[in-house]
Amino acid sequence: RIAYVNGRYLPRSEAAVHIEDRGYQFADGVYEVCEVRGGHLIDERRHMERLLRSLSELRIPLPMPLSALSIVLHEVVRRNGVRDGIVYLQITRGVAKRDHAFPPAGTKPALVVTANRIDPEKTERLAADGIAVITLPDNRWDRVDIKSIALLPNVMAKQQAREQGAREAWFVAADGTVTEGSSSNAWIVTGDNEVVTRKADRTILKGITRTVLLEVLKSEGLTLTERAFTVEEAQGAREAFITSASQAVMPVVRIDGRPIGNGAPGLLATALRRDFHRFAE
């Protein structure tokens, strides 16, 4: 298994980053996760656009032109023989003597790329059963629209979900509305067949899967509303689901122990899961 680290393709066991990498010391960096399907990178262009935005918001320079970065991504996928799975890329502000403020001009950003296989059958089994989610207060900073590697609240939330037999945790804002999952966007389908997901402002990460799914819904003529919803509304919804690059559309069947609809994956969520890749690039 091969990783790309700062200009070199290395066996994973030999791949290493510097102890004064600012990603390691300050979580001073950004990342992207792109789905790999049949060896092809899904929605690569959109992921690269979001990467550029995250970098520019944090004033981290792009370590190489996007065309070169694309070659590295494909090369890591190819060298690992990944047909179905994900490719992960991380860019940090680079290596410098520890100081909270930015390092001297000219410090090179550091790039790491890895790829992992995901067994499609396992994910399909999960989707056939649907997943449980728990809810937790959203204790993150106010720029979660940036795909930063600073993910401690997300780590703690996901672990709590795991310990309670759930696969995801939904963050809840102070006003009682759901913002998003610890690594996914949150959706519900109301009794009036209205598909609802939160507006992409600074309170959520604007998921690429979310953006593509909104296009699927529009093309299928479904009623969709970008608005906030409460935990109570979600628990009383006909369906619920999450979206992310690693799981596409994943039905939610329980929220804080309460069954959603009849407690089985929703028909619409299941159909959208099937349709999603017809629209993804």
Ligand code: PDD
């Ligand atoms: N997570 N919200 C958060 C907080 C996320 O971390 C993610 C993705 C999403 C969905 O975005 P997208 O559809 O572009 O994957 C929403 C990735 C998969 C991860 O951290 O592994």
